[in-house]
Amino acid sequence: QIDSARLWGSIHETAKFGGTAKGGVRRLTLSSEDKQVRDWFRKACEDAGLEVHVDALGSQFGLRKGRDMSKLPVGIGSHLDTQPTGGKYDGILGTLGALEVIRTLNDAGIETDAPICIVNWTNEEGSRFAPAMMASAAYVGDFTTDDILSRKDVEGTTVGQALDSIGYRGDKPVGFQKLGCFVELHIEQGPILEAEGKTIGVVDSGQGVLWYDGKISGFESHAGSTPMPLRRDALATLSEIVLAMEAIAKKHGPNAVGTIGEAVIANPSRNVIPGEIAFTMDCRSADGAIMDALDRDLRAAIAEIAARRKVEVKIDLVWRKPPTHFDPTLIAAVENAAKTLGYSSRRITSGAGHDACNLNTIMPAAMVFVPCKDGISHNELEDATQPDCAAGTNVLMHTVLAIAGV
Amino acid sequence: QIDSARLWGSIHETAKFGGTAKGGVRRLTLSSEDKQVRDWFRKACEDAGLEVHVDALGSQFGLRKGRDMSKLPVGIGSHLDTQPTGGKYDGILGTLGALEVIRTLNDAGIETDAPICIVNWTNEEGSRFAPAMMASAAYVGDFTTDDILSRKDVEGTTVGQALDSIGYRGDKPVGFQKLGCFVELHIEQGPILEAEGKTIGVVDSGQGVLWYDGKISGFESHAGSTPMPLRRDALATLSEIVLAMEAIAKKHGPNAVGTIGEAVIANPSRNVIPGEIAFTMDCRSADGAIMDALDRDLRAAIAEIAARRKVEVKIDLVWRKPPTHFDPTLIAAVENAAKTLGYSSRRITSGAGHDACNLNTIMPAAMVFVPCKDGISHNELEDATQPDCAAGTNVLMHTVLAIAGV
Ligand SMILES: NC(=O)NCCC(=O)O
Numbered sequence: 001q002i003d004s005a006r007l008w009g010s011i012h013e014t015a016k017f018g019g020t021a022k023g024g025v026r027r028l029t030l031s032s033e034d035k036q037v038r039d040w041f042r043k044a045c046e047d048a049g050l051e052v053h054v055d056a057l058g059s060q061f062g063l064r065k066g067r068d069m070s071k072l073p074v075g076i077g078s079h080l081d082t083q084p085t086g087g088k089y090d091g092i093l094g095t096l097g098a099l100e101v102i103r104t105l106n107d108a109g110i111e112t113d114a115p116i117c118i119v120n121w122t123n124e125e126g127s128r129f130a131p132a133m134m135a136s137a138a139y140v141g142d143f144t145t146d147d148i149l150s151r152k153d154v155e156g157t158t159v160g161q162a163l164d165s166i167g168y169r170g171d172k173p174v175g176f177q178k179l180g181c182f183v184e185l186h187i188e189q190g191p192i193l194e195a196e197g198k199t200i201g202v203v204d205s206g207q208g209v210l211w212y213d214g215k216i217s218g219f220e221s222h223a224g225s226t227p228m229p230l231r232r233d234a235l236a237t238l239s240e241i242v243l244a245m246e247a248i249a250k251k252h253g254p255n256a257v258g259t260i261g262e263a264v265i266a267n268p269s270r271n272v273i274p275g276e277i278a279f280t281m282d283c284r285s286a287d288g289a290i291m292d293a294l295d296r297d298l299r300a301a302i303a304e305i306a307a308r309r310k311v312e313v314k315i316d317l318v319w320r321k322p323p324t325h326f327d328p329t330l331i332a333a334v335e336n337a338a339k340t341l342g343y344s345s346r347r348i349t350s351g352a353g354h355d356a357c358n359l360n361t362i363m364p365a366a367m368v369f370v371p372c373k374d375g376i377s378h379n380e381l382e383d384a385t386q387p388d389c390a391a392g393t394n395v396l397m398h399t400v401l402a403i404a405g406v
Numbered sequence: 407q408i409d410s411a412r413l414w415g416s417i418h419e420t421a422k423f424g425g426t427a428k429g430g431v432r433r434l435t436l437s438s439e440d441k442q443v444r445d446w447f448r449k450a451c452e453d454a455g456l457e458v459h460v461d462a463l464g465s466q467f468g469l470r471k472g473r474d475m476s477k478l479p480v481g482i483g484s485h486l487d488t489q490p491t492g493g494k495y496d497g498i499l500g501t502l503g504a505l506e507v508i509r510t511l512n513d514a515g516i517e518t519d520a521p522i523c524i525v526n527w528t529n530e531e532g533s534r535f536a537p538a539m540m541a542s543a544a545y546v547g548d549f550t551t552d553d554i555l556s557r558k559d560v561e562g563t564t565v566g567q568a569l570d571s572i573g574y575r576g577d578k579p580v581g582f583q584k585l586g587c588f589v590e591l592h593i594e595q596g597p598i599l600e601a602e603g604k605t606i607g608v609v610d611s612g613q614g615v616l617w618y619d620g621k622i623s624g625f626e627s628h629a630g631s632t633p634m635p636l637r638r639d640a641l642a643t644l645s646e647i648v649l650a651m652e653a654i655a656k657k658h659g660p661n662a663v664g665t666i667g668e669a670v671i672a673n674p675s676r677n678v679i680p681g682e683i684a685f686t687m688d689c690r691s692a693d694g695a696i697m698d699a700l701d702r703d704l705r706a707a708i709a710e711i712a713a714r715r716k717v718e719v720k721i722d723l724v725w726r727k728p729p730t731h732f733d734p735t736l737i738a739a740v741e742n743a744a745k746t747l748g749y750s751s752r753r754i755t756s757g758a759g760h761d762a763c764n765l766n767t768i769m770p771a772a773m774v775f776v777p778c779k780d781g782i783s784h785n786e787l788e789d790a791t792q793p794d795c796a797a798g799t800n801v802l803m804h805t806v807l808a809i810a811g812v
């Protein structure tokens with residue numbers, strides 16, 4: 001059994017790095033707050049006797065030796081960055097839970113066969129730099145390191161510059177730390193476990209993601225003197241796109257979602273009809289065929305709206321992550337750990353993307369979910385209970401022990 | 407006859423203050439570019455022998471003495487500020503046209519009975535600070551000077567601070583310069599004169615304006631894991647409001663318009679459902695009863711949308727300007743000047759608000775319109791021809807001579 005109070009203490013101690021008045025955390029990747037939590041994490045890893053390395057994209061790796069160093073390490077961990085209006089658990093539970101597993105094994109003097117490596121992946125959130133799960137995507141070869149280093153935030157700062165500014169461009173090449181498998185603990189970020197009174201979600205799959213950048217070019221003109229029928233209003237166009245996306249996602253059933261999270265009017269003025277808007281789109285489904293249908297329906301709807309309103313709408317697909325199907329053996333190991341520990345559980349699909357989804361493309365991976373209050377995440381009010389967090393961490397530890405061998 | 411080439415030269419000489427790559431002008435009120443054009447204008451007034459004063463809100467007044475100084479001056483002029491994506495003519499034609507009238511009278515050695523006062527009103531556009539036509543509204547007593555001085559732009563800078571920063575907080579109290587009447591020359595900013603092949607618009611009325619500040623409070627949550635039916639999406643709410651406003655304006659016929667020009671998502675992120683949006687609304691009609699109906703319909707639509715989507719929407723009416731009915735005697739004077747000079751003309755309603763609309767509430771006022779290309783305004787592509795600008799300025803001069811007496 002892990003030390004529930006110690007885990008809870010770590011979560012609340014680090015929540016001060018970027019802590020907000022509403023009780024959430026604003027810790028954008030590679031910000032000064034991110035540097036603070038990274039420094040804390042490095043020291044905690046060193047104190048736990050781990051050998052710590054940082055790769056060229058800033059991901060932190062803490063290695064605990066195993067009896068048999070010819071075996072690849074069992075990877076566990078998650079991320080410590082948050083959304084602009086993020087909570088105290090998303091990513092953090094999985095990273096500090098991994099640390100707690102190490103501390104517990106140390107205290108109990110347990111040596112494993114295979115080594116264990118705990119990881120804090122850079123920019124899981126994708127809020128400051130696209131795509132999300134950026135560093136683990138580079139780790140599995142979906143993007144080159146140079147490509148990722150050149151990605152820019154809205155201010156034009158590149159990932160490379162941001163890494164340098166907080167001193168976290170590591171000396172190890174991306175991929176230097178080989179892993180045999182990866183298990184990630186996370187809050188569910190959805191309402192199912194809580195609603196069904198289950199403690200553990202055994203994650204067997206994850207939704208695929210489509211991310212687009214969009215730009216609407218209408219025509220700026222006078223709000224008072226331009227008759228309604230002569231307008232080429234970029235905001236009215238966006239409004240139709242937002243509602244079309246909502247309708248399309250609903251049409252494809254419970255297994256699809258669509259969101260426009262960013263929309264910026266160029267040179268806004270109260271008495272000017274908006275002429276240009278940049279926006280983003282995020283569509284997801286756990287079913288590849290539905291993802292294709294979302295893409296098709298969305299493009300058709302946008303083309304119709306643009307033609308009717310006589311405006312130009314450009315859509316760029318900037319990221320496509322297919323649905324994830326986690327490794328059956330690892331899924332069974334998680335399920336078994338939950339059963340052994342006496343926790344109620346159910347199989348579940350992840351609505352969010354996770355580093356484990358990326359790692360699953362080159363190694364066996366799996367995830368452990370615990371409930372979060374009202375399914376709320378990406379919100380400062382995100383909440384989870386201490387017993388649930390401890391239960392998830394126990395399941396993580398027992399899964400690791402089963403895989404690594406004692 | 408005014409000097410068409412000189413007028414055209416002034417327009418293009420001053421267009422460099424804030425000139426944009428696309429051939430427009432970006433000269434927000436009380437910005438450094440506004441200071442440049444104000445300095446130019448003051449010097450031009452002094453060179454034309456005018457006595458120049460600046461009031462506490464920065465409006466510039468240039469007085470040309472009349473034979474009978476017991477008579478109140480005939481006011482002419484407009485504004486030199488522009489929209490963020492503004493053109494070379496909106497406001498500028500009326501201000502530099504007034505200057506051209508003075509220069510022409512000087513060259514011809516014509517003395518008028520009543521004095522003539524040319525005016526550059528501060529912040530007509532209303533883009534940086536609300537309301538529009540701010541200084542002329544204070545002049546007629548719709549707002550106190552202190553109230554206006556405390557208005558803030560999006561950066562939190564007050565009108566008072568902005569005036570001080572460019573050295574244009576004048577030493578004269580607002581209203582120090584009494585005027586007997588006011589005539590404003592302006593581009594139409596709409597498509598009617600051009601479509602009908604008319605040179606002069608004799609403006610007999612102006613639309614009323616409703617300006618609102620709005621705020622939507624939904625709930626931020628995860629774009630991937632929040633099912634569509636559980637969302638309280640601020641952007642989807644805004645989208646419905648935008649389309650409802652469009653439908654309501656159309657329903658009330660050709661005599662109504664409605665625009666949402668600004669909308670800002672708080673803490674935007676690609677994978678977060680927008681939780682909070684601040685936005686503005688601009689509704690207009692030349693008919694007071696339709697204005698009331700627009701307000702009523704809009705509030706009802708917003709209440710319905712907010713309740714259905716379980717979000718909070720707050721609406722503040724920040725400005726209400728009733729429709730304008732210009733002075734019949736002055737309207738006739740403008741019409742007569744156009745006829746005498748042999749220009750085709752028609753009566754017309756102003757879609758935009760103008761300083762003359764404010765002045766009309768305490769003195770006789772009227773306006774002269776000239777065509778602009780495709781009715782485009784509040785756009786960098788705004789355009790007008792040299793002969794039309796000259797024709798409007800000639801009509802302005804002959805109207806002034808008829809009122810002031812020679
Ligand atoms: N777990 C999580 O919130 N990931 C952020 C990436 C995404 O799914 O949008």
Ligand SMILES: NC(=O)NCCC(=O)O
Nearest residue numbers: 224271530531538758759
């Ligand atoms: N003439 C003009 O464009 N005025 C700006 C104020 C408004 O009508 O919105």
